[in-house]
Amino acid sequence: MTENSTVRSVTYDLLRSLQLTTMFGNPGSTEQTFLQEFPDDFHYVLGLQEASVIAMADAFAQVTRRPALVNLHSSAGVGNSLGNLVAAYRGNTPLIITSGQQHRELLIGEPYLGNREAATLPKPWVKWSYEPYRAEDVPEAFLRAYAVALQPPAGPVYLSIPMDDWNQPLDGFTRTRTISDRVAPDIERLRLFADRISASRSPALVFGPEVDRAGGWDAAVALAEKLRATVYGSPLLDRASFPEDHPLFRGPLGMSVKTIGDHLAEHDLVIVIGAEVFRYYPYVPGEYLPAGTKLLHITADPAVAAYARMGDSLLSDTRTAIELLVDLVAEGTGRTSPEPMARPRQLPQTPNNPLTPPEVYSTLSRVKPADAVIVNESTSTMAQQIEWLPTVRSGSFFATASGGIGWGTPAAVGVALGDRANGVSRPVVGLIGDGSFQYSVQGIWTAAQHQLPIVYVVMHNHEYSILKSFAVLEETPGVPGLDLPGIDIASLARGYGCRAVEVETTEALEKEFTAALDAGTTTVIVVSTQPQTAML
Structure with missing residues (x-):
């Protein structure tokens, strides 16, 4: 055993060997023994709420094509994260999620901030969930978590680690191994x-x-x-x-x-x-x-x-x-090629006020760089996005894999950070509904802190349009809580450190979007729009 070798130092050495040196998190008291004297060669990405943390890590892992490391706070932080944990599970994203557990000495007495039935809490939205029985098992638990997260179908895994484990003495862990992540067909x-x-x-x-x-x-x-x-x-x-x-x-x-x-x-x-x-x-x-x-x-x-x-x-x-x-397969030369997809792309001769989503997307189609990546959480306008802003390159479109919202805004942060880690420079465009934006608005603080080249286009129609569309389909009139009056999105964005503008015309949108591409920081463009009936 080397001098001062501990579970913590051995685990960080293992994480280095696995190239897990970027950590997404929101720290709490039970995690501080793990995070103390945070190594200079590791990078900690702070999110202001745990659901945002998961979405950032999810998109980062998708872009970098390797697992991402997440650190949450006990049961409270894991509970906050669950909405976007569902998306990571459904999207087969390899995440290694850790949380702190109370001191082992206190656990039998149900202490404050104790994580009751820790391994049960995140189920069924993780592939494997575990709390080591012994402090010396922590590094091997990380290695197993890495293997489970990567093996197909890939997905998130979870480790709960008592806070007193990290400073226990431990010899170095040398049983590292490589993992297969592809399965060949019969x-x-x-x-x-x-x-x-x-x-x-x-x-x-x-x-x-x-x-x-x-x-x-x-x-x-x-x-x-x-x-x-x-x-x-x-x-x-x-x-x-x-x-x-x-x-x-x-x-x-x-x-x-x-x-x-x-x-x-x-x-x-x-x-x-x-x-x-x-x-x-x-x-x-x-x-x-x-x-x-x-x-x-x-x-x-x-x-x-x-x-x-x-x-x-x-x-x-x-x-x-x-x-x-x-x-x-044989050549399909005898088949008649299908008719191309109809793209009516009809716009009014005189622009509407407020604008319609097709008018917004038409404008963006003229100014969006060809290499830009889109993160979409404007759930009622996705059909219009495909019509006007079709995805034409691999790895250039991302959306939530679950039915919950609040993923897209922080996911755009994860995409931009993943590009930066890959040495790639391309604009990231977040197409976000005003309702979706509120679920994880704190994610833009992380974007601003890292000066990420994200342009959020928030379509402000003052309602949950997708839910009103479902209400018509399901014949459920009079559903409460579907209107969103009184939200000043631009002021919220400025308060989090972003550049923010409000636009009402296609000319203003084109001008501000072009300026945002050269701003060197995160911009939130709030566009007043009419509600869009979703194509269900």
């Missing part, structure tokens, strides 16, 4: 899939978030073009996996049983790769799978394959499966 079953695809008269490809996460964007394009197949975006996607301006792309598949079933009726075979079958919401009854239509499903997640309502499944890393399929 090649014979894949050949059967390829034969069925080649024989299809009118195949449809549905690419989901797993494809882009696995680096399969180019392979997906190659497969679609070889097959001459119609391509749809998977329902409620959180990563785009196919260029949305491609001639074979026909737009989102829809969200309800009826809408999806109607889209699939024109195809004899549907190949879903890297997505659930399907993410449904809301419930509008219809045919899950039309008569005469068959479905093949490829995913790296056994649970996703198991709870699919229909179709024959194959477990595989999606990029690997697609690359193999490109070689195995």
Whole structure:
């Protein structure tokens, strides 16, 4: 044992070897024994609320393509984080989440800030949850957490660590190892899939978030073009996996049983790769799978394959499966190419006041740099975003993987920090609804502190438009709490240290967005808009 070697020093050495030197957190008293004398080669990213911390780490891990380390405060901090922990779990993001536990000496007496049933608290939204029985087990618990977080399907894990463990003496931990994060397909079953695809008269490809996460964007394009197949975006996607301006792309598949079933009726075979079958919401009854239509499903997640309502499944890393399929399927030269997606892009001759979301997106389409990345949490206007601001590059669109809101604003921070860690310089555009912005507004403080090149465009329509759209669909009039009067978003943004402006015209939006790109800091542009009925 080296002089003054402790659980803490050994754990930090292990984290260095795993390249886990960026930590996202909001510290509390039970974490200070871990964070004391914080190493100079580690970087601590402070978020002002734990849900924001998780979203930042989530997006950072997605952009850097490696696990992110999170430190929360006991049960209180873990409880605050749960909303966005659901998104990280649904999005298969590898996070290693730690929280402090009270001193072991006090635990039997239910002490203040004790984390009761610590390993149970974050379930079921973590892959593994553990509190070491002995202080000397802490480094090995981190190594197991790292392995579980990375192995497919990737996802968040959780460790609760008593505060007195960190200063216990410990020899160095040397049993480090490497982890596999890809699973190859059963090649014979894949050949059967390829034969069925080649024989299809009118195949449809549905690419989901797993494809882009696995680096399969180019392979997906190659497969679609070889097959001459119609391509749809998977329902409620959180990563785009196919260029949305491609001639074979026909737009989102829809969200309800009826809408999806109607889209699939024109195809004899549907190949879903890297997505659930399907993410449904809301419930509008219809045919899950039309008569005469068959479905093949490829995913790296056994649970996703198991709870699919229909179709024959194959477990595989999606990029690997697609690359193999490109070689195995026959050319689709005999098929008629599908009609391109209709993009009406109709605007009034005289601009509206307030502006409509299509007018906002049309303006942004003229001034948004080609390499900019979009983080979208304007839930009622996502169809308009695809129409006017299609995703055309891998890793350039992010949204929450769960149904909760409050992810997008801090996630934009994580994207920008991930780009910085990767040595990449590109603008980050946060398209955020005014209701969504309030859930995690404190996230912009972190953006301002790090002088991140984020341009938030907040569409201020003074209501929860998405919920009003659901109220119409579900025939539930008179729902309270759907209006949001009296919020001064620009003043809030300035109070957190951001540059903030309010605009009401397309000319002003174009001018301020262009200025924001060169501002060298975070800008919040508040745009007065009309409510938009969501396409459900």
